[in-house]
Every structure is written in structure tokens, then in C-alpha cells.
Amino acid sequence: MSAPNLDLNTLQGVVVRFAGDSGDGMQLTGTNFTQATALYGNDLSTFPDFPAEIRAPAGATFGVSAFQIYFASEEVSTAGDDLDVLIAMNPAALITNINDLVRGGLIILDTGTFTAKNLGRAGYAQNPLQDDSLDDYRVIKIDISKQVVEAVKPFGLSHKFAVRCKNMWTLGLVLWLFDRSRKATTEALANKFAKTPQIAEANIAALNAGHAYGETAEFPAGVDIYKIPKAVVEPGQYRNITGSDALAWGLIAGGQLADLNLVFASYPITPASSLLHSLSTHKEFDVVTFQAEDEIAAVCAAIGASFAGSLGVTSSSGPGIALKAEAIALACAVELPLVIVSTQRGGPSTGLPTKTEQSDLNQALFGRHADTPLPVLAARSSADCFEVAIEVIRIATKYMTPVILLSDGYMANAATPWKIPDFNDFEPFPVKFHTESEGFSPAQRDPETLARVWAKPGTPGLEHRIGGIERDFETGDISYDAANHQKMTDVRKAKIDGMVRDIPDQEIAVGEASGKLLVIGWGSTYGALLQAVKRARLAGHQVSHVHVRHLWPLPENLGELLASFDRILVPEMNTGQFINLLRSQYLVDAKGLHKVSGQPFKISEIEDAIYEELELIK
Amino acid sequence: MNEAVSQKLTFKDFESDQEVRWCPGCGDYAILKTIQKTLPELDVPRENHVFVSGIGCSSRFPYYMNAYGFHTIHGRAPAVATGIRLANPDLDVWIITGDGDSLSIGGNHTMHVLRRNVNLQLLLFNNEIYGLTKGQYSPTSKVGTQSPSTPDGSIDKPLIPCAFALGAGARFIARSIDTEVKHLAQVLKRGHAHTGASFIEIYQNCHVYNDGAFETVKNKKTASDHRIDVQQGEPLLFGKEKEKGLRLNPGTLKTEVVSVSDVGLNAILVHDETNKTLAQILIDLQEPEFPVAFGVLYCNPASAFVTDLYDQYSDVRGKREKGDVNKLLRSGHTWFVD
Numbered sequence: 001m002s003a004p005n006l007d008l009n010t011l012q013g014v015v016v017r018f019a020g021d022s023g024d025g026m027q028l029t030g031t032n033f034t035q036a037t038a039l040y041g042n043d044l045s046t047f048p049d050f051p052a053e054i055r056a057p058a059g060a061t062f063g064v065s066a067f068q069i070y071f072a073s074e075e076v077s078t079a080g081d082d083l084d085v086l087i088a089m090n091p092a093a094l095i096t097n098i099n100d101l102v103r104g105g106l107i108i109l110d111t112g113t114f115t116a117k118n119l120g121r122a123g124y125a126q127n128p129l130q131d132d133s134l135d136d137y138r139v140i141k142i143d144i145s146k147q148v149v150e151a152v153k154p155f156g157l158s159h160k161f162a163v164r165c166k167n168m169w170t171l172g173l174v175l176w177l178f179d180r181s182r183k184a185t186t187e188a189l190a191n192k193f194a195k196t197p198q199i200a201e202a203n204i205a206a207l208n209a210g211h212a213y214g215e216t217a218e219f220p221a222g223v224d225i226y227k228i229p230k231a232v233v234e235p236g237q238y239r240n241i242t243g244s245d246a247l248a249w250g251l252i253a254g255g256q257l258a259d260l261n262l263v264f265a266s267y268p269i270t271p272a273s274s275l276l277h278s279l280s281t282h283k284e285f286d287v288v289t290f291q292a293e294d295e296i297a298a299v300c301a302a303i304g305a306s307f308a309g310s311l312g313v314t315s316s317s318g319p320g321i322a323l324k325a326e327a328i329a330l331a332c333a334v335e336l337p338l339v340i341v342s343t344q345r346g347g348p349s350t351g352l353p354t355k356t357e358q359s360d361l362n363q364a365l366f367g368r369h370a371d372t373p374l375p376v377l378a379a380r381s382s383a384d385c386f387e388v389a390i391e392v393i394r395i396a397t398k399y400m401t402p403v404i405l406l407s408d409g410y411m412a413n414a415a416t417p418w419k420i421p422d423f424n425d426f427e428p429f430p431v432k433f434h435t436e437s438e439g440f441s442p443a444q445r446d447p448e449t450l451a452r453v454w455a456k457p458g459t460p461g462l463e464h465r466i467g468g469i470e471r472d473f474e475t476g477d478i479s480y481d482a483a484n485h486q487k488m489t490d491v492r493k494a495k496i497d498g499m500v501r502d503i504p505d506q507e508i509a510v511g512e513a514s515g516k517l518l519v520i521g522w523g524s525t526y527g528a529l530l531q532a533v534k535r536a537r538l539a540g541h542q543v544s545h546v547h548v549r550h551l552w553p554l555p556e557n558l559g560e561l562l563a564s565f566d567r568i569l570v571p572e573m574n575t576g577q578f579i580n581l582l583r584s585q586y587l588v589d590a591k592g593l594h595k596v597s598g599q600p601f602k603i604s605e606i607e608d609a610i611y612e613e614l615e616l617i618k
Numbered sequence: 619m620n621e622a623v624s625q626k627l628t629f630k631d632f633e634s635d636q637e638v639r640w641c642p643g644c645g646d647y648a649i650l651k652t653i654q655k656t657l658p659e660l661d662v663p664r665e666n667h668v669f670v671s672g673i674g675c676s677s678r679f680p681y682y683m684n685a686y687g688f689h690t691i692h693g694r695a696p697a698v699a700t701g702i703r704l705a706n707p708d709l710d711v712w713i714i715t716g717d718g719d720s721l722s723i724g725g726n727h728t729m730h731v732l733r734r735n736v737n738l739q740l741l742l743f744n745n746e747i748y749g750l751t752k753g754q755y756s757p758t759s760k761v762g763t764q765s766p767s768t769p770d771g772s773i774d775k776p777l778i779p780c781a782f783a784l785g786a787g788a789r790f791i792a793r794s795i796d797t798e799v800k801h802l803a804q805v806l807k808r809g810h811a812h813t814g815a816s817f818i819e820i821y822q823n824c825h826v827y828n829d830g831a832f833e834t835v836k837n838k839k840t841a842s843d844h845r846i847d848v849q850q851g852e853p854l855l856f857g858k859e860k861e862k863g864l865r866l867n868p869g870t871l872k873t874e875v876v877s878v879s880d881v882g883l884n885a886i887l888v889h890d891e892t893n894k895t896l897a898q899i900l901i902d903l904q905e906p907e908f909p910v911a912f913g914v915l916y917c918n919p920a921s922a923f924v925t926d927l928y929d930q931y932s933d934v935r936g937k938r939e940k941g942d943v944n945k946l947l948r949s950g951h952t953w954f955v956d
Contacts, residue, residue: 039953184951239952253943263704283934285941288704288927293730297697300690300727304670304701307688308709312701330691420952423943457686457702457709460665465634465681467689468673477636478681 006084006106006138007222013042013072014228015080016174019097020089022065023055025167030067031415032171032188036180038240038417041230042071045527047079047600048413052270052354059113059121061092073229077381077527079414081602085177087170089113089144091122098137106138106223108173110166112145138220142213144169151209155202165206172210179225182207234419241418243382243411247341248278250389251313252285253423257390258397259430261286263305264313265298269320270353271409272343276315295323299340303327306336307466309433309456311393315341317409318360319349325368328402332372332492334466335452337396337403339389344408344523346598355598356410358523359574364404365552365581371489373496375399376552378406380526383418385411388549390426397431398502399495400451406551408573410600411524437461443476449502450495499553506555510534511544514564516617519610520546520590521571522578525601529571532606541614551578559586567613569593571606627658634684640675643825645796649743650682656803657685660810662710669712670699672719675750676743676822679714693724696731699738703924710810711738717758718748721777725757732786734923735814739806742779742819743796747828765827780901780915783817784894790816791897791916795836796823801847801912808914814922835910844905848913853886854900856909863887864908866899873899875908891917 018033020026027048037044047068056063070080083101088094090113101107114129128134129141148166149159157165168189175182186204193200214225255262264287266276280289288310292298295316302312316324321342331338344360346352360367364376375395379388385407392403434440434455442464444453455462464476472479473487509526510533521529526547533545546561548554562568562582570579571593579592593609595601632654640646657667667685671677673692680687686709690698695713703711713720713731720728720742731740747765748754755765755772758779762771783791790812794802802820809816821832834844846856846864854864855878863886865876878886890896897916903909939945 035951039951041953041955233955235955237948237952237954239948239950249943249946252941252946256943261705263701265701265704282941282946283931284938285946288931290700290704292697292700293726296694297700297727297730300694300697301701301704303690304688304698304703305705306701307698308668308702308705310705312705326691327694334688420947423947456706457668458665458706460663463665463685465636465683465687465689467681467687468691469689 006104006226009224010227010229012074012228013070013076014084014178014226015068015070015082016085016087017066017068017083017097017100018087018170019064019066019093020167021056021058021092022051022053022063023058024065024089025164026065026067026089029167029171030069032185033174033180034069034240034415035184035188036175036182037069037071037178038238039184040180042073042228043076043231043233044069044071044417045076045079046415047410049599050354052352057121059090059092059118061096061122064093064096066093066097071228073231075231077530078600078603081604087174089166089170091118091124091128094128095122095124101137103136104138106140107134108140108142108170110144110170111141112143138223140219140223147209147213148206151206152202155198155205157198157202161199162202165203168203169206169210172207173214176211176214177226179227182211236419238417238419240415241382242274242413242415243379243385243407244274244413245278246382246385246418247379247389247405247407247412248275248282250386251279251339251393252282252287253386253426254390254393255286255311257426257428257430258311258393259428260397261288261310262313263288263290263302263310264315265290265292265301265305266315267292267295267298267320269295269317271345271412272315272317272320272341274412275341275343295320296327299324299327299338302338303331303336306331306338307457309454309458311337311339311397313339313341315343317343317345317353318347318363321360321363322367328374329368329370329372330468331402332368332374333468335400335492337400337454339392339396340402340404342404342406343412344406346596352598354409356408356524356600357573357596357598358408358525359577359596361406361522361551361574361577361581364406371493373493373552374401375403375496375499375550376406377403377549378523378551379411380523380547380549382411382414382416386421394429395499398429398451399449399499400454401496406523408524433459434462435459440464441475442466443471443474445491450491450498497553500556503550503553503555505557506546506548506561509545509547511537512542513544513561515542515544516566517541517543517569517610517613518546518562518565518567519543519569519571519606520548520562520582522548522551523572525571525573528601528603528606531603532610535603535607536610536614541610543610543614551581554585562586562588566617567591569609569613571595571601571609573601627664629654629658631664632657632684634682636681638682639678641826644675645745645822645824646676646679646743648797648799649802649820649822650679652799652802653806654683655799656806659807666708666710667712668702668709669714670695670702671714672724673750674716674719674748676714676716677719693719693722694727695719696724696727696736696740700731700734700736703736703738704927707737707924707928713738713740715740715742716749717742717744717746717756717779721757721779721782728782729786732783732788732815732817735787735789735920737814737922737924739809739816739818742817743822744779744819745822745824745828746776746831747824749824749827753827778901778904779819780817781898784897784901784916788817788916789814789918789920790914791901792817792914793819793821793912795821795832795912797836805914808917812917813919813925834905835912844909846903846909846911848889848900848911848915850889850891850914853883853888855886873903873908891915894918
């Protein structure tokens, strides 16, 4: 992406980042701007990036919360590389984000916050407003704090509450700058503060005042309203969706397709909690949510629910998944369906709880005691979470197995426009519980899928026991027999291996099925990989992109696909986990590209790696 | 013919086809038998009984019951049981656990299942020792217990399971003994009738690693002086001739063992199951100074978790339209592209 020329008034695409204190309301500002942008008709992608501290000391660099959006008249698949516009609500926001801004980019900043104290906290030796350090940029300096206090004066708010409206004042200005409507924000504010109309009105007044400021004020040369033409997208009904909402809704949808009640048991952990929050607001569906006392209790309650005939679902992030590991293995042993959502974050340990990473693939694949293979699937985008959630429920119930769904902090929080599917187009896969007592054994299996029978408590004549001690292949009774253990281990493996017949062949995201270079990835790197490969192809290079959803078992044709390329590049946000899987499974040489900075890949980083590989081919 | 009548259950209906594998002389046999005998009296279809256990000798229990059963992992039975209850509120759930399972590795879940007052029965077989791992001391072992891991005697203070339960907010707390069929059956029936979490501690003799741990309260020769069997509304008396009683000293607020002939029957505490303060006093009674209390020590019902949860669901559902996925996907801001 080349930097747009801010001298032009019509642009193809713009990357904007709102940055401020964690208490400045930057996420809300960004969300409202996203809504207005979607309604305007641009394609877009967002990247909310916030600190772990809820309210860090005001003005601290570690408390800066940011929300980035890339919107364009072309197809958008990432939140953009470098910034064209930076909104900095204080010196800390400026110093921590300025390096991402292109030369000639636009800065909007609140001069009211550039006090000696805040400058000191941000680490500025001298005021950047008074030296030449911002000379390479276009800077709009406004005392937003003062402006907003003036704007909301009629509402009689205390100074503290008045200043809190400054995010909306700023949003009003930015909406003006990009010719976006204030209507959706006005409605959202009225809704959000329905119980305190005074606050709603003050925020709306601030929004309007910011917008009016844009209309009347004098700006640096060339800065005026920018038009970004509407994107050409498929006709239909659209919405913005975050990964966690898409996942929650996918679980609800999957439960209906399986004709099952869901019991969602979870324990709060960043960045996975939003799934619990989302599902607990939907009591009108057959979903029971349960905040357990800890991670272990959450997965155990989910397993109990599955035993009793609901579908148990649990969710967490890496450290919590580690705590659940023993119980997941129990679910493997007793062969009950269970869905485990793992929303990855930077690790190990507490690591970077609000930052994204893909370093829990090994944990999902191998992080249990004993031989306990289970299916692992990864969503590739916020919207994709919906379909993948349905797919994991299909697999878990059809094969009577725990399934891990990998998401990550980036995908969970980021919003993208989504063409809303028609739920009637999804094929139902209703679960049939066993009810026939004649010849019943809890160990009986479907000869084709090898799935164990599901007989739920409350069914007369099917009283039976399951448990963690090895079970006899025929009767399900406890068995310490050596040959039986061999047989049971083999059948548990065969069941998971056999799933390959039931998962789609690996598709190619872009490019040919053979050639010089294959870029292969999984998870939320999809957008960056896709764009980078498309650009390389536009430049005339023979590059293909494959993005894998089914990480275990791997699609049947994947080996053949890998063998059809001269070189293989595997970018992932870890130090090389998927690449090891590919190497061990297919004995292929492959080159890794690794990034664990807590930030998603930039398109340019993938492009650089592609060109390095292409050089080697020459 | 009415099927329900024709299928009147007996204890045999609750015997599974599995060979019972506890050590000869283990107290678990007696408990198993008593439970198998008691269940037919509860008027619950066999298919609705679910036995859930963790790990340990007692946790093998579900394999021997012809009902639904789940032998889970160490300490986690209360969590699994909670999930079962959440999924199907019609089931009758029994947790079978031991002192290590429920109070050591699973202490957290025991606390929370009681705090939430999940509708189920929790039977804690307390033998004051780890049996299945071959005799290490447990969180209820008396100080000085010599075991493979404490050859010079254990030094940590034991937990009183019923005190833990009361502290966690249990609304039904009872104590009984493995071999006392009648007493145990009565306590089980009371626990079953209670709505919410019923905590029942059963003194269970481990014949191999901790034989005789409860001898003073089990032996007919010593029991009358070492135990007090509480009955609702009855004075708290014990001794061969019920000549001793418990009194709360009005001056010191301390519990005392007094001679009835000295103080008169009116001075003796009267058992009131709903009185939490009295429950605390009874639970704290420990040998050798005091007799150990048996029976229903506390029963003060409150609304139960799963009932409340489903009530909340009905309440919310009553105010909303039934969930429709297509509507959900189109909720909030959407827009059309032509």
C-alpha cells in the first residue's frame, strides 16, 4: 500500500488510528467511526489495540489505547500497514504511535493535554509542538479539551464529565474529515445513555461541535474533506462483526443445526471473556451460560453437560487451556462431544494478555497427556468464526470427540464487514440420541465414523457408567487388559484420522495449484497473506496462497499440494509451530517467517519475505 | 397394568454387574449396600439417578451402581455434576467423594458447589487417609498420623469437613457412619429431600491404612460417651443413661458438657436444625473433650442454583421473542448493497 497523497481530495483508501489514554474512550470512538464508515459503503478492517491495564495512570505510555481502521474503495483484508492519519489525544499517544505514521501524514492532536506533566510522563524532553520534530507531517493542533468544555456548557456537567465528551468531539471532526454521517453515532449515544439523557445530549452536542469545527476552521494546506469512493462489493445485506460475536452466534447456530441445547461454561480471561459476555445476553436461545469458579470447573461442567445430553462448550486462552488439559483428555477417553474455544494471546504465562499471537497451536495439537488426538480448527477472520463454530459442533457431535477451535486476540476484537448469510442455507445435522435398550453397550460404535454411542441419563434401560479408567472395547466396563488398551488407543486414533474423509479438500485462496512459491498459513494472518500474494501476482510473480482451516486432521490433498511447489513459505505469529507440523507430516522443506511482537503481520512484511524467496528461486 | 407400579424397584435393581473391588472389610461396602437399599424408597426412576465421582477408593462407587454414572478426574466431580444438573434439571445427582478428593485436590469445587447451592447430594466418605495411593495422610488426618509420606508423623492441622461445608455456605449438613445402616439411610433420605446442595459426611473405616480411626464413636462400649446423636427439637443429651448434656455457658458463651442432674434439663441446648450458630457449635465438637455429633446438624433451605437459573431463563424468555438465528444475524446496524 503506497501512502495516499493527502493533497488529493479523493483517495483510494486511508488508514486512521485513534490513540489516547485507556480512559479516553478510543475503542468506543473507533467502533462508532467503523459503523459510519460501513454505512458510507467502504470496505474496511479494524484493529483495536489496548493495554492490559483498565485505567493506567493518566498520560502514561503503557496506558495508551488505540483503534486502527483501514477503509477503502478497494477490497480490504487487513487493518493496514502504515498510518495516514493519527489522532493523538495526549503526548503519550503521540510518542507511542508517531513512528507508524507515513511522512506527510496527518496528525490531529489535543494541545490541551500537552502540559509539562503529561510531556514528562510521555518522556518528551521538550514539547514536540514547539520544536521541529513534527515538521514532516501535517498537524492540526486544537485545544480539544477547551473546545469540548465550551460545547457542553449548556448541560451543566461537572468539568470531569464535560472533558469525557472529548472523544465524541474528536469523532465529530474526523467524521467531517471523511464526509461520514453522524446519524448512527447520534442514535448509538442516545441508546447507550438512555437512562441519563443529559449525558447523551452532551455527547451528541460534543459530536456536532467537532463536526462544526471542521466546517469552519482553517486547516493546513490541502487538508479538507477527503472522499473515499464506495467499494464495489457483492450485493446483499451487510453488518460489521467482531470475531467474538461471530463465534458466539456461530455456536448458537451450530447448536440449532445439531438440535441440541448448549451449555457454555467458562472462566473470565482476556481476550476470551467476550464470548461469555456475548452468549450470556442470548437467553432467548437454548444456551445456558455458566461462569465457573475456575478454568478446570468450566471444562468439567461442559463435559458434565455433554454427558447429560447438551453440548458442552468451554473457552479460554492459552494459560486457561493448560489448566483444562487433564479434563480435555478425559473427554477424549470417554468420547463425549466437547467444544473448546482457544482465543490465543501473547505468552507464555500472563505474557501479553491483550496482544495477539498464534503460539498455542502446539498446545492445541499436542498439549495433553497420553495419546489423545483431537480435531483442531482455526478461523481465519472475524466473520469466518461463524462458519468454523458451526463446523466444530458438527464434528464434535458426529464423532463424539472434543474439538479445539483456535481464534486469537486480533480476530476476537477486530471488526470486519460481513455479508450476512441466510441461516436456512445451512444444512442441519441433528443429533440422534440412542434410546434402544436391546443389545445396548456404552461402547458401541458407528461402524463408519467409529463414534461412540451417545445415550443420555434419563433414558430408561440405558443406565451405564463411563469413566477415565480404560474401557473394554465391547462392553465399556473397566479393563486393564493389555490387548484391549492397544485396541482402544488404536480406535481412538483411527476415529480422528478417519475424519479426513469428511473434511473438504484444501482449497487455494489465490493462485495456481502448483508453481514456484506457495505461501501457506492459518488463522488470522489470512488477510495479510492474501493481500501480499495478490500484490506479488499483480507484479507478475508466480505465487499461490493456501490458508488451512483444518489443522488436525490435515486435509487429504495437502501433501500433494505442498509437493507441487518449488518453495514453501510459512508465515505465522510464533517461532515456528505450523511449519514443524508440515515438515513432520509431509517431509517437505519449508521456510518460516515468524513474528511475535504482539502485533499482526503487515502486508509489507509478507511481501518482503515473498521477494526474498523469489530471489532464491532465480 | 400401570408400569410404574409393576416396576417397583428393589436394592437388586441398583446392583451393577461389576465385581466390587474394594479391600475386604472396607467401609465402602456397607455404604454401597445402604445406598442401594435406600434408592428404591426415594420414588425416583432409576434412569434419573446419576452418580458422579472423582478419584480415589470411594470414587469407584459409580461402577457398582446400576444407574447412570461418571467416574471423572481427581477433585472435579462437583464441577462435572454441576454441568450435568445444568443440562438436565430433572436428573437426581449424587457426588461420591473422599476426603482427599473433595477437600484437598478438589477443595475449590467443593466450596463452590456448596456456595451455589447446586441441587444435588454430596456424600463425602471420610476415612482420614489416602487409600488408593497407598496410605499417605490426608487433609482430615489427625496430627501425628504416620504414613509413607509422613514417617515421623504428620504436622499439619486437619480440616473438619462439616465446618468447611458450613463456612462455604452449605444449607444442609449431616454426619453419619458407614456401618450404621439405619442412621445412614435416614440421613440420606433427609439429604435427598432437601432442595439444594446436601453435604453428608460419612465416617468410613479404611481397614488397611487407617483401621479404627473412628473406633470410639463406632464401638458400642464407648460410643454413648463419645457421640451425640442429634434429633430436631430434642435436648442434646448423651451418655449411657443420657445423663450428660451440652450447655452454652451464659457467662463465657463456651460450650460445656454438663451433668443433667446438676443443671436440670431446661439448661440443656435443644437441637434446632435451622440455627446456624448451633450448627457451628455441633460441628466443632471434637474428641476427647466433647462427643462427636451425628445426624442432621444443619438444615436451613434456601433457593437452589439450578432452579434459580432456570427461573431466570423463563423470566427473560417471557419478555423476549423466541430466538431466531436469522434475526440475530440481522440485529443492530446493518446495511444493504444493491
